[in-house]
Amino acid sequence: MAMTAVMAVTMLAATGVSTALAPPAHAQVVADIAYAPAQPAGSRGHLLDLHLPSTGITPRPLIIWHTGSAWTSDDGKAGADAIAAIFNPLGFAVAGVSVRSSAQAIFPAQVHDMKAAIRWLRANAATYQLDPNRFAIMGDSSGGWLTEMATLSGGVAAMEGTVGTTGVSSAVQVGLAFYSPTDFLQMNAQNLPTGGLDHNSPASPESLLVGCPIQTCPAAVAQANPMTYADANDPPLMFLHGQADFLVPHGQSVLLYNRIKAQCGDATFVSVPAADHMMPQIMDPAQHGLQTVRTTTDCGETVSTGTFNPTWANFTTFLRSGLKMGNACEVTYSTGVWTGAFNGSVTIRNTGTTPVDRWVLTWTWPGNQQVTSGWNATVTQTGTQVTARDAGHNSYIGPGSSQSFGFSATATGTNGIPAQFKLNNIVCTRVP
Numbered sequence: 001m002a003m004t005a006v007m008a009v010t011m012l013a014a015t016g017v018s019t020a021l022a023p024p025a026h027a028q029v030v031a032d033i034a035y036a037p038a039q040p041a042g043s044r045g046h047l048l049d050l051h052l053p054s055t056g057i058t059p060r061p062l063i064i065w066h067t068g069s070a071w072t073s074d075d076g077k078a079g080a081d082a083i084a085a086i087f088n089p090l091g092f093a094v095a096g097v098s099v100r101s102s103a104q105a106i107f108p109a110q111v112h113d114m115k116a117a118i119r120w121l122r123a124n125a126a127t128y129q130l131d132p133n134r135f136a137i138m139g140d141s142s143g144g145w146l147t148e149m150a151t152l153s154g155g156v157a158a159m160e161g162t163v164g165t166t167g168v169s170s171a172v173q174v175g176l177a178f179y180s181p182t183d184f185l186q187m188n189a190q191n192l193p194t195g196g197l198d199h200n201s202p203a204s205p206e207s208l209l210v211g212c213p214i215q216t217c218p219a220a221v222a223q224a225n226p227m228t229y230a231d232a233n234d235p236p237l238m239f240l241h242g243q244a245d246f247l248v249p250h251g252q253s254v255l256l257y258n259r260i261k262a263q264c265g266d267a268t269f270v271s272v273p274a275a276d277h278m279m280p281q282i283m284d285p286a287q288h289g290l291q292t293v294r295t296t297t298d299c300g301e302t303v304s305t306g307t308f309n310p311t312w313a314n315f316t317t318f319l320r321s322g323l324k325m326g327n328a329c330e331v332t333y334s335t336g337v338w339t340g341a342f343n344g345s346v347t348i349r350n351t352g353t354t355p356v357d358r359w360v361l362t363w364t365w366p367g368n369q370q371v372t373s374g375w376n377a378t379v380t381q382t383g384t385q386v387t388a389r390d391a392g393h394n395s396y397i398g399p400g401s402s403q404s405f406g407f408s409a410t411a412t413g414t415n416g417i418p419a420q421f422k423l424n425n426i427v428c429t430r431v432p
Contacts, residue, residue, distance in 0.1 A: 036164030045100035051084035056091020068141025112161025144180030151175030174322025190249035242275025
């Protein structure tokens with residue numbers, strides 16, 4: 001039985017994202033902030049790291065990240081550098097949050113810790129130029145479980161605790177979870193036909209979390225089930241799960257989705273064929289177009305195949321929408337043509353409610369156009385992909401405001417208009 005827990009710990013630790021990307025450039029890292037006194041003394045479970053971008057709007061939207069470990073580690077903040085490498089350049093602050101391990105404290109201590117960290121971040125938002133009304137939370141495996149608990153249990157007194165800062169809201173505005181456990185009691189029955197972990201073992205990660213063999217204490221297990229807290233008032237939640245998950249059965253996310261749908265909640269469930277319990281397989285481009293995507297909101301449901309590819313750009317769009325960041329823009333594109341070459345003029349208008357600072361506009365040519373120069377922007381091209389970056393003096397686009405730039409290019413044959421423009425990975429509406 002002990003080997004079961006060791007196997008889970010080893011495999012879960014191997015699925016983290018902390019080595020996926022280098023630490024972000026041009027970002028300030030404030031490390032080892034104590035959001036509450038260490039408990040026990042010398043432990044790391046009440047520490048967080050803040051990765052603050054040097055670009056973007058202020059106050060900054062915040063993404064809270066916790067790396068899964070089958071609840072065996074008190075250093076869940078360690079994977080936040082890779083998340084910051086993705087989101088800092090987009091203007092998001094990232095907080096890597098650690099909570100106590102199951103060896104240091106049993107459930108609900110881990111949820112109490114996460115909520116204490118959220119309260120601390122909100123109480124100190126002005127110090128770090130964070131937007132207290134735009135907090136997102138993300139995590140994988142047991143970190144995904146913690147994401148779901150924090151997202152769905154807002155306002156539940158038993159899940160608040162008294163750790164650290166109190167008297168401040170622990171609410172988040174949107175959640176994004178990867179391959180998370182939910183109903184521990186059904187995990188063994190949902191294991192793959194080829195096998196899986198013995199989750200009913202007294203030495204299983206789930207039993208160690210709640211402090212008892214899970215089948216002997218169903219009431220305690222129910223309190224650790226995110227489904228217990230789902231209702232129509234919860235923030236939007238997206239969760240992704242591989243159908244070939246050996247460690248946490250895919251059926252765990254099926255249960256959660258069905259519960260949220262029954263409660264008329266707001267959820268998107270992305271089911272990925274052939275993916276096991278690891279981020280690279282969930283996001284594997286070879287699986288793009290094959291995912292089953294179930295979305296429920298306001299008691300309605302849509303089911304489709306391949307309409308949402310698990311990419312960081314698409315996750316960003318989801319988070320921005322949940323944070324109500326006004327992810328809206330318009331692009332006006334016009335050309336003046338002569339034989340073999342042309343000049344292009346582009347105007348970007350911010351039709352959202354949030355200012356844009358430091359912008360990048362991208363598009364793909366439909367023909368053989370080739371950029372030769374640009375003005376009021378740095379315009380480069382790789383293959384058919386064009387990237388236009390602000391020139392510094394025109395980096396800020398307030399709500400309702402515009403910035404323009406131009407370029408020269410060569411072309412032969414039909415000089416078609418690009419089908420799509422993206423501003424900081426957000427698709428813009430093209431207007432005449």
